[in-house]
Amino acid sequence: MKIRKFRYLIILVVFLCLGCATHNGLSDDQIKMDQDYEYAMNVYTGQNGEEQDYDKAVSLFSASAKNNDIRAQVFLGIIYVYGAGVNVDYKKARTLLEKAAERGHPKALFQMGDLYFKGRGVKQDYEQAMIFYKKSALKGDKWAQLSLGNMYLSGKSIEKNYKTAFEWYEKSALQGNDIAQFNVGFMYESGVGIMQNTEKALEWYKKSAQQDNKEAQKRLKILLGAN
Structure with missing residues (x-):
């Protein structure tokens, strides 16, 4: 689990660094904000x-x-969630992520959903988690899409709907989420939420396994061994 958390953080660093050095057409204040953020990221990563x-x-x-840089609010909030270079502090994380979520940042929305789902820094509330996950998922966040699929599959705060769970897993899987790819493969294999299709199951298991998903690798061995 820790490996997945820090892999997510590495992906986030890359995402939030995109465009750091691009200043064409920006105001002096925005250029200064970008430079400050880029410097902070270099100090954090040692690059x-x-x-x-x-x-x-x-x-x-x-x-x-504090200067309303939404990237800094999101990144700082997330490192407080994971304790990456700081002590875990869910209350600080919530304060920062809430500000970014109010401005519609998809990753902040997803993280707010996670805080409510797990009851970290807030009272556990599956309905609120669902609201934040859905807002983030509709903006294309693959982790929120995965989480929505999980909620529809398990029936937390909402009636179970395997077809809808599959649809959200597939959206996430198409963006390369290995967990979602495994889930899509498993649903194809078992015929849950979608018509059973072993070939499709193998296809998605292979995609997931290529990203070192152990469960997908196990299912591949079983299915290929049976053929």
Whole structure:
């Protein structure tokens, strides 16, 4: 589980760094905000000649977050959730992520859903989790799409609907989420939410297995061994 969490964080770093050095057509204030954020990220990751210093990076991100840099609010909120270079602090995470979620940031919306789903920094509330997951999923976040699929599959806060669960898993799987790819494969194999199709199951298991998903690798061995 920790490996998946930090893999998610690495993906987030890459996502939030995209466009850091692009300043064409921006105001001086926006250029300064971008430069401050890029510097903070370099200090956090120890890249581009900067010495890695988590405490300094958090201070820099905090200043950017107070200046309404939505990227800093999201990144700082998430590292407080995972304890990546800081102590886990769900209340601080919620405060930061809530601000970004109010502005419609898909990853902040997903993380807010996760906080409500798991009762971290807030009272556990599956209905609120569903609301945030759906807002994020509709904006294309693959982790929110996966989480929505899980909720429809399990029937938490909503009536079970295997067909809808499959649809959300498929959206996530098409974006390369290995867990969703495994789930799509399993639903094809078992005929839950979709017509049973072993060939399709194998296709999705292979995609998932190529990303080192152990469960997919196990199912592949079983199915291929049976053929």
